[in-house]
Structure formats: C-alpha cells, structure tokens
Amino acid sequence: MNDSFKSVSTKSMAVLLTAGILSGNVLTGCKSGQSMNKTQKGAAVGAGGGAVVGGIIGKKYAKGNTALGAILGATVGGAAGAIIGRRMDKQAEEMKRQMPNATVERVGEGIKITFGSDILFDVDSYQLKPETKRQLTEFAQTLNKYEDTDIRIEGHADATGSDDHNLKLSRERANAVASYLEAQGVKTSRIDEKGYGEAQPVADNSSESGRRQNRRVDIAVFANKQMQRDAKEGKLGDD
Numbered sequence: 001m002n003d004s005f006k007s008v009s010t011k012s013m014a015v016l017l018t019a020g021i022l023s024g025n026v027l028t029g030c031k032s033g034q035s036m037n038k039t040q041k042g043a044a045v046g047a048g049g050g051a052v053v054g055g056i057i058g059k060k061y062a063k064g065n066t067a068l069g070a071i072l073g074a075t076v077g078g079a080a081g082a083i084i085g086r087r088m089d090k091q092a093e094e095m096k097r098q099m100p101n102a103t104v105e106r107v108g109e110g111i112k113i114t115f116g117s118d119i120l121f122d123v124d125s126y127q128l129k130p131e132t133k134r135q136l137t138e139f140a141q142t143l144n145k146y147e148d149t150d151i152r153i154e155g156h157a158d159a160t161g162s163d164d165h166n167l168k169l170s171r172e173r174a175n176a177v178a179s180y181l182e183a184q185g186v187k188t189s190r191i192d193e194k195g196y197g198e199a200q201p202v203a204d205n206s207s208e209s210g211r212r213q214n215r216r217v218d219i220a221v222f223a224n225k226q227m228q229r230d231a232k233e234g235k236l237g238d239d
Helices: 005-029 039-063 065-071 076-097 131-144 164-185 208-214 225-232
Strands: 104-108 112-115 149-156 191-195 218-224
Touching: 039 218, 065 112, 065 218, 076 104, 076 112, 076 131, 076 208, 112 164, 131 164, 131 191, 149 164, 164 191, 164 218, 218 225
Parallel strands: 149 191
Antiparallel strands: 104 112, 112 218, 149 218
C-alpha cells in the first residue's frame, strides 16, 4: 500500500470519527428517552458536527481540492444547514433515480457522486458512452431545477501508465463530463473541473479491484454562496 493511499485513508477516518463524536455529543445532550424528529436531528448535527467538521477539517481537505473538501468547505451548520440538508435530500433522491450506475451519497450539506470510469468511458478514452449521456442528461435537468448549487467535477486514474498520461486523461475526462453538462444548459459559472491523475487513490493500486476503484469521476454538489446567505437569513423556503 503506497503512502498516498495511507494518507487519504487516515484523513478519511479522521473526518468520520470526528463527525461521529461531535454528532453523538450533540444528540445525547437531549433528555433521556426524548426522541427527536428528523428536522431537530438535522439542526443538532448541523450546529455541532457541521460547523466544526466543515469549518476546521473541511478547510484542511479543501486545500487538496477534493470533492469531500468542497462539500465540507461549504458547510453552514445550525438550523440553516439543516434546511440546506433537506434541500439536498430531495436532490439526491432524484439523482439516484437518474443515475442508477453511479454511487450517490449525501455528505454533510452536499452530495457526492462517483462514477467508475468504465461506466463513462472506454479504456484510455475520454469520449462519453451513449448510455451514460442519457443519464447525464437527466442529471443536468436536476441541476438546472436547483440552480443555487455549485458543482465540482474531478477525474482520477489508477497508477498504471505514466504520471503525465494519467494526469492528462483524468483532466480530459473531467472536462468531457463538464462540457456535456454545460451543453445541457448547466451554467459554466457553476462548474469547476479538475484532473488529479493518480494522486488521490481511494484503494490499493496493487490489486485490480483497487485500481478499478481508483479509475473514477467524482462530482460534488453543494450550496453556492447565495444559497448559504439565504439559508442563514431565513430566506430559503423549507420545502
């Protein structure tokens, strides 16, 4: 297992452990036996876990320009964060229906979507497959429906091939996804695309299973500045 994979795993575990501890402390502060509804839990976790994890660890991750860092870096926390979270719940459900081949996860106050590169592209290619285009077209419709979000698209590669080739291919793949979404009407100003080559593995590159996980495109969807301000000022409808 290479050092960069160890580093990513350690950081990921730190985020999860910290969020779990903070959320647990907030939620167990309620009276014994008193249940909390979904809204109260969202506000409590947002106020505790969201504010601290997003404000401290999120900024650290954001320096690496990871999808997770983008989401955590946009965390508002508190009641405003709970409202944003419910908005993201609705969007995530739509995205799961639209992209059955992707992994759609609700993370903090945002959404993280992961496509295996073999789903999007042929080997060593950045031309989108026809079946994937259909899913991305529906994805774009949801993005256009909720215009108060920003989108980060990241291309990643495994450790086979040269560093330069992997970096170039990952950039081309991120750009291909971004360009397709823009062609479907998603505003260019909302999209930020990056290619990281093999620099951000999520699995061990010594196995085929690990390399397959590392060949991916990650997409982060999170509240833009206007949505954050509206939520803080009570202008964002809770619907």
